[in-house]
Amino acid sequence: MTAIPAVPPTGAHRGRQAANRRFSLPEDAPRWERPALAAVLAVATVLYSWGIGHAALHPFYGAAIRSMAGSWRAFFFGGLDAGGSISIDKLPGAFWPDAVSVWLFGPHTWAAALPQVVEGVLTVWLLHRIVRAWAGPFAALIAALVLTLTPVTVALNRATIPDTTLTLLLVAAAGALQKAVRTERLLPLITCGIWVGLAFQAKMLQAWLVLPVFAAVYQLVAPGAPLKRALRLLLGGAVALAVSCFWILIAWATPAANRPYLDGTSDNNPFALVFGYNGLSRFSSDSTAFGAVAGTAASRTTGNTGWDMLINDTVGPQVAWFLPLAVLATVLGVARRAGRPRTDLTRAGFLLWGGWLAMHALVFSVSNGNHAYYTAVIAPALAALAGGGLALFHSEYEAKYEAELEPGDKPKQEPRDAQEPEPGYEQETWYELGWDPRYDPEPEPRDEPEQAAEHEAVGRRHMVLPAAIALTAAWALVLDWPTRFVSWLLPVAVMLALCGVVGLWSRGPRTSPRMVHAALAAGIAATLVVPAGWAVSGLDPLYAGATASPMAGPVGKSYNEHPHHAPRRKGLDRPSARDAALLDYLTTHRRGEKYLLATQAAYTAEPLLRAKSEPILVMGGFTGSTPFPTAQQLGNLVTAHQLRYALLTTERPTTPATTWVKSHCTRIRPTAYGLRADGSFTLYDCAPQR
Incomplete structure (x- = not known):
């Protein structure tokens, strides 16, 4: 346990300490912690930003980001085109930072992806702070490392998909809840509700999955009377609901003519x-x-559902490397704290992160159309449980050998009364230092049978640490085995695991502490080396998945369809020769019409919108089935000279609007706009014949 200062600091010094705690590590942090955290954040920054100029922009969302950057109407309502004729099929909150970045820096691929990188690194840093306050610096460093090296996290943070924002905001909400539980203050609980509401703007109902877990943990663990806790929960829930619904209510109250049609x-x-x-x-x-x-x-992807969704051959290597360790940590972490006061903070942490993991696993198993990258939201829970579990197992491991020391060899403790906080000393300081006098009472005297039973239990528990390392390393072999993608790393993982497990298992009274630390480091490295190999593979476009479904390694539909070459990345301001010729033709023949053209579904409009910010009437929205515009609305636009050209495709379903185009418009020869043949596209001129 960290030594507690006997003399409380002055008021001015307490103010400086409080400010430092908000933005940095406590002053008593171990010497290794700051450089270690800096190294982890540096690794995260490199992994998430390497080759950002060729980032995997989602075709649909990338088009919307460019449009939102050029129009306030499109920005607020999430318009797919600059004219704001139809919205994207999600709430726009997650794309506001991306659109602002493009507005500031210009229509560059790296500008659209930069906020995702920043959000990913912030999530690692924030999780470190949260886990440190719960389980200490060792657990926090492990959690930060695990999250940084989770393959799906690396792939996702290099894309433009809402789940990165969702994950950051929910981690912030978990930190606020943890603070509300440990400080008995209302403001952190209100803050938790605000973070959840903002997360709703990023991914809608998925943000609410944590609410039952948060409510249960607060009601079970927070200090105060049951009625007081329940009333505070209702207030926090009301805040979360209000922040969640503010965009919906504004869109609902806005006349349909003044906003895009909602895809x-x-x-x-x-x-x-x-x-x-x-x-x-x-x-x-x-x-x-x-x-x-x-x-x-x-229209959604198939598969990735059912009870085994998290461990199948596609999803498992993306996120599930520490799943057995997380489950073991949750079970033992709760069991080990049995008999503790209701307000035990250590148990609360295992309940919080274990509940987060269980809730998402349950929902994913019963829903349909899950992309592998959806599971990125459980990566912080797995990382926190891995860090907290290893810290717990390590403390039990050390307790066994401390109990075997002779009385004269044990480190001296400060007198108990010298550790009591003085009046006016900020209670939160004691939490940051790792000790809370409310939940750490002086142990009562025990008779010899009780001491013998405790000694026997400690003797059994110390083996959990090497067993957990062996289990995690073995599980990595199981996940990698179907593809043998990083088979050259498997012997490295096995050798490190053997060194770690044997070194920890064979520890004796005369074993050097450095040898024990080396064995522990080898064991932890054994658990990380294989997922790190998968994570780094995401830097190669061949192993980064499709732009619409980022994932690491040789798995997924994108990799199987393109086994010998990487899929083409679709950036901003990078039209293909075909798209450039079409845009040039349309711009040249434009005669003041509002819309450059109408397209059948977003699939047809996406490359044109990424290349140039123009009003384009996207008929049918993302799926091509949204009933906008109607045939009459389309005819009225043509009659009013607001629309002339329409681009149809055989890849999307026929609608009344596309039927109207075929019956009222004239097909244009592909050679007129630089093509030898239409392929799956056909351009029509809908101008009235004179």
Whole structure:
């Protein structure tokens, strides 16, 4: 335990300490902690930002980001095109930082991806602070390392997908809840509700999955009377609900003519977008639930569902490397604290992160259409449990050998009364130093049978640490075995695991502490080396997954369809020769029309919107099935000379609007805009014939 200062600091010094604790490590941090944390953050920055100029921009969201950067209407409502004719099929909150970055730095791929990098590094730093306050510096460093080297985290933080923002905001919410529990203050609980509400703006209902866990942990562990805790929970929940729904209510109150049509809805209703298209349709075969457009479920990816979703050959190597260790840590962490006061903070941490993991695993197992990158949200929970579990097992391991020391060999402790906090000394300081007098009472005298039983229990528990290392290293071999992707690292992992386990297992009274530390370091390295190999592979476009579904390694549909070459990255301001020729033709023949052209579904418009910020009427939205515009609306736009050209594709379903184009517009020869053949695309001129 860290030594507690006998003399409390002055008021001015306490103020400086409080400010330092908010933005840096405590003054009594171990000498190795600051350089170690700096190294982890440096590794995270390199992994997430390497080759950012060729980042994997999501085709759909990348187009929207450029449009949002050029129009306030498109920015606030998430317009897919600069004219704001139709929105994206998500809430726009996660893309606001990306759009601001593009507005500041210009339409560059790196500018769109930069906020994701910053958010990823901030998540690592924030998780370190949260775990440190819960389980100490050793656990915090392990948690930061595990999160940094989680393959799906590396792949996702180099893309433009909402889950990076979601993860950061939920980790911030967990930190606020932890502070609310340990300080008995209301403001951190309100802050927790705000973070959850902002996370809702990033990924909607998925942000609410943590609320039952947060509520249960607070009600079970927080100090105070049950009624007081319940009332505070209701207030925090009301804040979370209000912040979650503010965009929905603004969009609902805005006249339809003054905002984009909401993609994914059959009735242009924001509640249908959130609770239907992005909600109930993910759990039902009835894709039209709560106003979602027909065909919603069919348009999503298949597979990645069921009880084994987290450990299948595709998803498992992305995130599940520390899953057995996390489960073991949760079970033993809660069991070891049995009999402690209700307000035990160590047990609360295991309940918090274990509940986070269990809730997401349950929902993923019963929902449909899960992308592998969805699981990035459980990476902080796995990392925190891995760090907290290893710290717990290490303390039990050391307790066995401390108990075997002779009385004269034991380190001297300060007198108990010298450690009591003086009046006015900020209570939070004691938490940061790792000790709370409320939850660490003086041990009562025990008779010899009780001492013997405790000594026997300690003797058994010390073997959990090497066993956990061996289990985690063995599990890494299981996850990598189907592909043998980093098979050259497997012998390294085995040798490190053997050195660590044997070194820890064979420790004796005369063993040098340096030998023990070396064995522990080797064991931890054994658990990290294989997932690190998968994580680093994401820097190669061949092993980074599709732009619409980032993942690491030789797995997934994208890799299987392109086994010998990397998929082409779709950046901003980088039109292909075909798209450049089409844009040049449309711009040259434009005669003041509002829209450059109309396209059949976002699939047709995406490359044009990424290349040039122009009003484009996207018929059918993301799936091509959204009923906007109607055939009459399309005809009125043509008659009013606001639209002339339409681009149709055979890759998306026919709608009344596309039928109107085929019957009222003239097909243009592909050679007119630089192509030898249309392929799957056909350009039409809808100008009235004179």
